[in-house]
Amino acid sequence: MKIIERFEIPYYQYLNESSQLVDALPAFAKDVQLLQEMHRLMVLTRIFDQKLIALQRTGQLGTYPATRGQEAVFVGIGHAMDKQDIFVPYYRDIGALIQRGVPLTDILRFWGGDERGNCFASNTQNFPYSIPIASQLVYAAGAAAALKYQGKKQAVLCTCGDGATSQGDFYETINVAGIWRLPLVIVICNNRWAISVSREQQTAAKTLAQKAIAGGIAGEQVDGNDIIAVRERIQVALQKARDHQEASVLEMICYRHCDHTTADDASRYEQKEEREKEWLKEPIARLRRYLETIGSWTPSGEEALIAQCTQQVEQAVAEYVQYTDSPPTAMLDSLYDKLPKLYEDQRTLLEHLCHK
């Protein structure tokens, strides 16, 4: 017997749970204003997330998958991506979408049951939400293949949860990303839960990142509560994708400090103590403590920030509640480029219903 191959999975962290530096800061993180901006975006995301839940509870929004505690992953993604990169989200990514130019009102509209919330009018580099688990990974690979065919030096970044790594589509994607050398970055938001099924029930693999090895691409773990690590590792992965057509898988270790969606009740399966223990690692306080250490955070500044984010959210909500529904005929009007003649009667019926 001989060993013909060995593999290693690195783990990246700059700020530990106590907000102490455990590694030399990457270049970008020396820019304090940039760190403050990421802090602001995480605060905005958390306030917006709380508002979305409140709107659902009061009947003004549909089912919504909260993002509390996972802000660093998505804000880090949005911050690391170049504008011309392609973002292929799943459905928990509001922190990234906001930075990709998606207005808060679009996000409200989508979760409020309006397809127009998917139009992302301000930016064509973002794919719409994908709800069937892991299915977005495969078409993200297709988008990456298109970029490569077109000779464009851009990358595709696609997100998924930990449960998605059990899907065949996950393996099919890493496999083709390796063999076709696709400019693709797959980010797993490992928040430990796929609704009620824990990460431990999902796979015997010690890490999710190591699944990348099977496809011949790089896999790594990142402390998903440390936005400096998230931002840095995604930026490195994107650069590798753009410059060398090397795909990679980044497993972000974080925790879902919320129900799966507003239709879920995590108390049925989650130990309260576990969440409390994990909360000590949460990303916003971690960065805030660091900023405080370097003299770049004050309680009054935080108050002003919260007031500003709250106002921004309230303004979007005020706009959202004023929207009128699309005409019912909209459900047919974008189905095909041109509505086939066969369905004209059905459109007429919808028009009639709309005037009743």
Place this chain on the structure above:
Amino acid sequence: MPQITLVEAINQALAYEMNADKNVVLLGEDIGKNGGVFRATQGLYDRFGPHRVCDTPLAESMIGGLAVGMAIMGLKPVAEFQFMGFSYPAVDQIINHASRIRNRTRGKMSCPVVFRTPYGCGIHAPEHHSESTEALFAHIPGLRVVIPSSPIRAYGLLLASIRNPDPVIFLEPARLYRYVKQEVPDDGKELPLDTCFTLRQGNDVSLIAWGAMIKETMAASNQLAQEGIEAEVIDVATVKPLDMDTILASVEKTGRCVIIHEAAKTGGIGADISAQIAEQALFSLKAPPVRVCGFDTIVPYARLEKYYLPSEQRIVDAVHHIMEGS
């Protein structure tokens, strides 16, 4: 001009459009050097190179997803599933994404993809190689399901499908791949989608069919003509969305119709066609619509498939039955 088979016409259409439009990219299993298991892509790898004729890893959901992502990004992918029975892992991509992206984004994005696959029985292949589940796809809003039945229509309809800005499932009757040869001018002219083709005019009965069943249906119409019964033969060609104008006009003229498909009877396209005839042309009918179909079972292995497939005689018998009763 040389005469070519249906599968050669597919090849000719692919080559024409790849030459005309560099956004057209082929992907699938064994389509490269091997030219596809039925040789539909023969020679294209050598002519256009591995970047446009892409052998994929063996994973159909991935083929579906790659094509969806490419199409959204502005390419015109033509993906091949080796057999219809192996397309099912890709149904997630076809139903959940290809057919919905335009609607989901209210027209900001589109998915101009063609999914090609051989379909139908009668080629003595193992299980899963004889499927005709076109009704599954026809039920999906946002898709088109197109089925050629001759080399000329294969060429013109495939060109139209590739140029169409929406997703198309293009089902190629494997039994007809090499059945007849026709002269097919390589002029890049497409044939209309969403349109039936009337292959034979007649006043006594409308025979409505598609795909490989056109063979038995035409043979039945010849037999009927010898008895003095003039059948009108309609090749539906696009089974979704249906061209009901042509079908209804024919049935209103003849007052009788037999719908022929090799797919299982229950929930088939024939059920929808006869329902629409009943809704819209009931009082023109001299006899109830009749369906001659495959049985509600799994397509049998080679030894029994001749009993499964609607025969020329079953079609003739059905016509006799409704002629006697009216």
